[in-house]
Amino acid sequence: MHIDARNIDNNSLIEGDICIVGSGAAGISMALEWLNTPYKVILLEGGGFEYESRMQDLYKGKVTGQRYYPLESARLHYFGGTTGHWAGFCSPFDPVDFKERDWVPHSGWPIKREDLDPYYARAHKNLDLGPYEYDVKYWQDKDPELTSLPFNDKAVFNKIWQFSPPTRFGTKYRDTIVKAPNIHLYTYANVTDITANESVTAIKEVTVKNFAGKQHTVRAKQFIIACCSIQNARLLxxxxxQAPKGLGNQNDNVGRYFMEHLEIKSAELWLTKPQELKLYQWDWGVKHRAELAISEELQRKYRILNGTASLTPLEIAKTHTPMIDLWSADTAKTNAFMHADQEKAKKEKSFKSYKAFELFTRVEQAPNPDSRVTLENEKDALGVPRATLHWELTPLEKHSLRSIYKIIGEQMGISATGRVRLMDYLQDENDNAWPSFTGGGWHHMGTTRMADDPKKGVVDANCKVHGIANLYMAGASCYATAAAPNPTLTLTALTIRLADHLKEKVKQSV
Structure with a gap:
């Protein structure tokens, strides 16, 4: 069922059992888990079904610290959210990503990789992925041409990625949500405030506003905030x-530990003879590929973050403009960059042999309490303070980049297959500065991080805000560490896990 919140009486009271705020990958995945149940689900979307500049402006904010993309371009504010321009890259986190690592400050999750495995498998259906198989041998058995570089997998292994078409949630799931009798989708229902009970131990209601001048109240038994990492923190x-520092912020953790993936060209791989390396090449329409990853054993030995290296033929890579220089505030409107990239890739499509490849890194950012989201004095058009993002890196990221390519270079030398040449910015081990082309993957994570101890995080192992009985956060804002893979698969799995937890909780309350 769909209701346009601009067209109902002002100061309407909307009531249900479950209230989901946000309709991106997390919000829609949560709603899908409640289809055909006896519970009334309220799904609140701030925008409509299409891009609108006025709605997008609500995401505008300030950026300080490391250079970053305009905030209003990094997330889409309409039904389907940022799946409207994602590229579909999916791979699960590694077991080491959930562990406390003594060389990575603030690392460690209250859950393990095996806790997510069944939910990863279920998330594959939402994202239109293939089988839940990430063992390179599984894919090589299907295609003998997927030959691997001759690495010792106790040092460097082939980490498999699978690719969603990519699934546009707003397109694929619109009819399912609108036609569901127990799902009540309200568009143009921007949540501007959350009200708790007198003791601030449970949420009573949320306030929604829109540009039609309407204001409404939404009450429910359980509330799930699924607005993306920056907006989740901003809303709290x-x-x-009632809580001067913000809800769930009694220990000043809300907004802290903002993480991105550093996505940056780092080195060149020169082979002794040309090779196709089909296993590592990607193009639009390809279902899977491998990237080079470092074993847990060597991550521990070299005390480095988790990261992967992808291979692009050097003659093609040299024609690519750095993402940080391409993505502007206007790009979100047209998706021009993504569409242009697809067309360019189709023209370049050719799995032929090459001798030289660019090594492009995707590496996790160390959890850093000073990398954070705060509020500005300026307010948006609906009266909510805008967000400021301070993106701050540490020396550990650059140490990790150097070490990743030292390890890969050693493996190339041992096998006499080729050599690795570091880019200039990685040559000096005492230089922690970043080049102008340093960019991120638009992968916002961490601002309501998960921890058993309320002093170390915002939500518990079930994504419930510490100290508030019925308030949950959904999405990558719950991540304690960023790992190397793109976040969508894991955030979808984590959301399905949260849905199962809530179903049990609701059953027990009856």
């Missing part, structure tokens, strides 16, 4: 009339 911080 802005809901400060």
């Amino acid at each position: 911080l802005a809901s400060n009339k």
Whole structure:
């Protein structure tokens, strides 16, 4: 069922059992888990079904620290959310990503990789992925041409990625959500405030507003905030009339530990003879490929973060403009960059042999409490303080990049297959500066991080905000560490896990 919140009476009271705020990958995945149940689900979307500049402006904010993309371009504010321009890259986190690592400050999750495995498998269906198989041998058995570089897998292994078409949630799931009798989708229902009970131990209601001048109240038994990492933190911080520091922020953790993936060209791989390396090449329409990853054993030995290296033929890579220089505030409107990239890739499509490849890194950012989201004095058109993102890196990221390519280079030398040449910015081990082309993957994570101890995080192992009985956060904002893979598969799995937990909780309350 769909209701346009601009067209109902002002100051309407909307009531249900479950209230989901946000309709991106997390919000829609959560709603899908409640289809055909006896519970009334309220799904609140701030925008409509298409891009609108006025809606997108609500995401505008300030950026300080490391150079970053305009905030209003990094997330889409309409039904389907940022799946409207994602590229579909999916791979699960490694077991080491969930562990406390003594060389990575603030690392460690209250759950393990095996806790997510059944939910990863279920998330594959939402994202239109293939079988839940990430063992390179499985794919090589299907295609003998997927030959591997001759690495010792105790040092460097082939980490498999699978690729969603990519699934546009707003397109694929619109009819399912709108036609569901127990799902009540409200568009143009921007949540501007959250109200708790007198003791601030449970949420009573949320306030929604829109540009038609309408304001409504939504009440439910359980609330799930699924607005993306920056907006999740922003909403908690802005809901400060009862808790001066913001809801869930008694230990000043809301908004902290913002993480991105550093995505940056780092080195060149020169082979002794040309090779096709089909296993490592990617193009639009390809279902899977491998990237080079470092074993847990060597991550521990070299005390480095988790990261992967992808291979692009050097003659093609040299024609690519750095992402940080391409992605502007206007790009979100047209998806021009993504569409242009697809067309360019189709023209370049040719799995032929090459001798030289660019090594492009995707490496996790170390959890850093000073990399954070705070509120500005300026307010948006609906009266909510805008967000400021301070993106701050540490020396560990650059140490990790150097070490990753030292390990890969050693393996190339041992096998006499080729050599690795580091880019200039990685040559000096005492230089922690970053080049102008340093960019991120638009992968916002961490601002309501998961931890058993309320002093170390915002939500518990079930994504419930510490100290508030019925308030949950969904999406990558719950990540304690970023790992190397793109976040969508894991955030979808984590959301399905949260849905199962809530179903049990609701059953027990009856």
